[in-house]
Amino acid sequence: MFNFITLRSLKNRAFTSLLCILSIALSVMLYLGIQRVRKGAEDGFTHTISQTDFIVGAKGGALNLLLYSVFHLGSPVNNVRMSSYEEIKNLPGVKWTIPMSLGDSYKGFRVVGTDQNFFEHYRFRKDKKVELIEGQIPNGVFDVVIGAEVAKRLKHKVGDDIVLTHGIQSEGLYHHEKTPFKIVGILKNTETPIDKSVYVTLHGMEAMHIGWETGVPSDESIDPNRYLPENLEIKQITSFMVGLKNRIAILKLRRFIDQYEAEPLMAIIPALTLQEMWQTLSYVEKVLTLVGLAVLLVGFLTIIIALYTSINERRKEMSIFRSLGAHPWQIFGLILYESFLLVFFGIILGVIFLYGFMVGLKPILEAEFSLFLEITALSKDEWSFILLLLVIAPLIGFIPGFRAYKNSLRDGLS
Amino acid sequence: MSFLKIESLEFKYPKGPTILSIPHLSLEEGQGLFLYGPSGHGKSTLLNLIAGVLAVTSGEISIGETKLHQLSAGKKDKWRGDNLGYVFQQFNLIPYLSIFENIMLPCQFSKERKLKTSDKEIHELIERMNLSSFIHRPVKDLSIGQQQRVALCRALVGKPKLLLADEPTSALDEKNTTELMNLLKEERAKNQLTTIFVSHDLRLKPYFDIHHSLVDLNQSKLSDSKMEAQNV
Structure with a gap:
């Protein structure tokens, strides 16, 4: 009814x-x-970065370390010595590390100096790997791989030569004109900050700063031999990511890093910090x-x-x-x-x-x-x-x- | 044994004066009662009492085997659905139902009435009421005369024991009035249908066996205005 x-x-x-x-x-x-x-x-x-147990950087704010290492926002207060990195990298519980060297930009996009570990071990959205849609990962000193967004916005192709800019201001004053890089690969879209980044090798990062010891480019011509990888000495990086063999070691290793004697370092657990940040x-x-x-x-x-x-x-x-x-x-x-x-x-x-x-x-x-x-x-x-x-x-x-x-x-x- | 029997009936609203007082009224099965008189003499109160919508304050109303004054409100509602046909003065139809759906409405509310009738009987009834040509049309397509025929038809579906009609011709012209009255007369004769018909149109008197003036019937002598005030 x-x-x-x-x-x-x-x-x-x-x-x-x-x-x-x-x-x-x-x-x-x-x-x-x-x-x-x-x-x-x-x-x-929270899935911008996955499977990374630690991010290690100079002592400072946890949020700041997360922001500049993962989101490429802001800048570090200090660097990490290469010797410290090497020591932690070779600790028994460590499975892999990804070094990162930041501080330069390309037309507003951040330049990240890293090594092949980034392409091998970096994960986002649980288990997604960084992949190339074209070309190969950077190998030579002046090789560069660009993120999907960079490629799309600037209409770059593999084979293009680009000149990176010193500093991270979008309108940097000085350009690394003597050391142009060649695009060797384009990354697949990830919908993470990776898309808006440009990746070079740690050697490349070192090489383009030769003659910049005073903070500005020198007028002297540089001996091309100095650009050979075997002649490039990497002294410091900005921060690095750590993957452990066994999660049980987290607390122990964290204490080790936080109390590291050679220089003041700190380790954050990205999943936790991301969660805290989301809470805010x-x-x-x-x-x-x-x-x-x-x-x-x-x-x-x-x-x-x-x-x-x-x-x-x-x-x-x-x-x-x-x-x-x-x-x-x-x-x-x-x-x-x-x-x-x-x-x-x-x-x-x-x-x-x-x-x-x-x-x-x-x-x-x-x-x-x-x-x-x-x-x-x-x-x-x-x-x-x-x-x-x-x-x-x-x-x-x-x-x-x-x-x-x-x-x-x-x-x-x- | 009378079919409808009212004995020492009194009705008043709580804390109000007595509105209706009927010492005695009875009807044999199949008889038609014509109630007339100006409005405001407890007409709608009486109909609501017989229909079991209002409860008596004191006294008895029996219809057939049912002692209405002893039933709970819920039982009275069921009894009404099963046994009563009711025709209003006007606006008898649900505007959003088709003519046929309006006619069949009693069967939606009462299983008993649904069981008591068949499709064949209903279609014969519709035929007799001259409604077959527009049973599937919407209500708004009908004239008032046609609407009252639908209302009568609905009141008769499922063979009710008692038909109450509350001035059903007051909105009709002479031709439609005559048509409706003749149809009612035929149906009543066919089914031995006991009927209470309220109207102030004294020309309709001859259609019924018993005639009462409400003014005489109701011993409570409240003026119209007082009655209205009680009803609000």
């Missing part, structure tokens, strides 16, 4: 019903969408969730208003139902069922919207915001949210329902 009447009644007020359904659909889509974007942003952020951004999350809930509230209010205003127009209708044997509680139930159905259809439409938008916006989110949204089935949390809405749904019919109940008691058959 309820289905027979309610469906036709809602159809009769198609426009208002549709608006109610739409407002619920939009709020459901927005709420679930916000949660997914939030999750995607968090995952994307959690107010954004809360605001977004609050916005989603507010929109939902507006959706519910729309239904209450729509049903409530319809109650007066439908007094005669309720009277007819009464004459046919409907109990006032059935009239009440009828309104509750209407609000339930509106929310129910709203949720279905909202979920359809959600997936529609995810499919539609996926490429844009990935390209513009480096945001990865996996199109997955509804999660357990999302199902509980929907279930909660379905429980609340008939409750929002209470106010108009009670009004209809009282009306039908008072009106009787008239």
Whole structure:
């Protein structure tokens, strides 16, 4: 009986019903969408670097070390001696290390001096490796590999010669004009800061700074022999990443590094620091969730208003139902069922919207915001949210329902 | 043994004065009662009491085997759905249902009435009411005369034991009134249908066996305005 009447009644007020359904659909889509974007942003952020147990750099702020080593933001206060790096690299528990030497740029993109370990051991988004779409990894002193974003923006190809800039200001004053580099490879898109970086060898980093001891280029010509790898002595790096053979050694090794005697060093666990950093951004999350809930509230209010205003127009209708044997509680139930159905259809439409938008916006989110949204089935949390809405749904019919109940008691058959 | 029997009936709203007081009223099965008189003499109160929407303050109402004054509100609702046909003054139809859906509505509310009737009987009824040509049309396509015929048709679906009609012709012109009254007369004769028909149109008196003026019937002498005030 309820289905027979309610469906036709809602159809009769198609426009208002549709608006109610739409407002619920939009709020459901927005709420679930916000949660997914939030999750995607968090995952994307915390998965910028994976499988690295430590990042080691000069003593200073943990956040700063993470920012300049992983996100290539800001700059280090001090460097790490090559001898320290060598010692830690050869400790028994260490499986691999990735040295990094920072401080130069190329047209606003950061230059990173590293070695083949970076291509072999660096992981992001759990287990993704850095890969080339073209060419090979840098081997020679003046070889350079560029990130996907750099290649795309500057329209560079393998074989192009480029001149790097001293310092990290986007408009650096001095360029390493005497030491042009040749692009030997282009990296595959990773949607991490890697895309906006340029990779050279540690030797290359050393070589381009020959004659720059005073901080500015000298006018003297440099003996080309000095550029040969065997003649290049690497004295320091900026920081390095460490992978351990066994995670159990983490605490012990961390203590060793933090108390390192030769120079003040510190070790951070990137997963932890990333998490801490994300926590500092959690107010954004809360605001977004609050916005989603507010929109939902507006959706519910729309239904209450729509049903409530319809109650007066439908007094005669309720009277007819009464004459046919409907109990006032059935009239009440009828309104509750209407609000339930509106929310129910709203949720279905909202979920359809959600997936529609995810499919539609996926490429844009990935390209513009480096945001990865996996199109997955509804999660357990999302199902509980929907279930909660379905429980609340008939409750929002209470106010108009009670009004209809009282009306039908008072009106009787008239 | 009377089919409908009212004995020392009194009705008042809590803390209000007595609105309706009927010492005695009875009807045999199949009889038609014509109630007339100006509005405001407890007409709608009486109909609501007989329909089991209101509960008597004191006294008895028995219809057939059922002692209505002893039933709970919920039981009275069920009894009404199963046994009563009701025709309002106007706006009898649910606007968003088709004519046919409106006619079949009693069967949505009462299983008993659904079981008591068959598709064949319903289509014959629709045929007799001259409604077959537009049963699947929306309500708004009908004239008021046609709407009242649909209302009568709905009230008769599933063979109710009692028909209550609350001034069903007051919005109709003479031609439509005559048509509706003749249809009602035929259906009543066919089914031995006990009927209470309220109207202020005294020309309709001859269609019924018993005639009462509400002014005489109701011993409570409240003025119209007082009655209205009690009803709000």
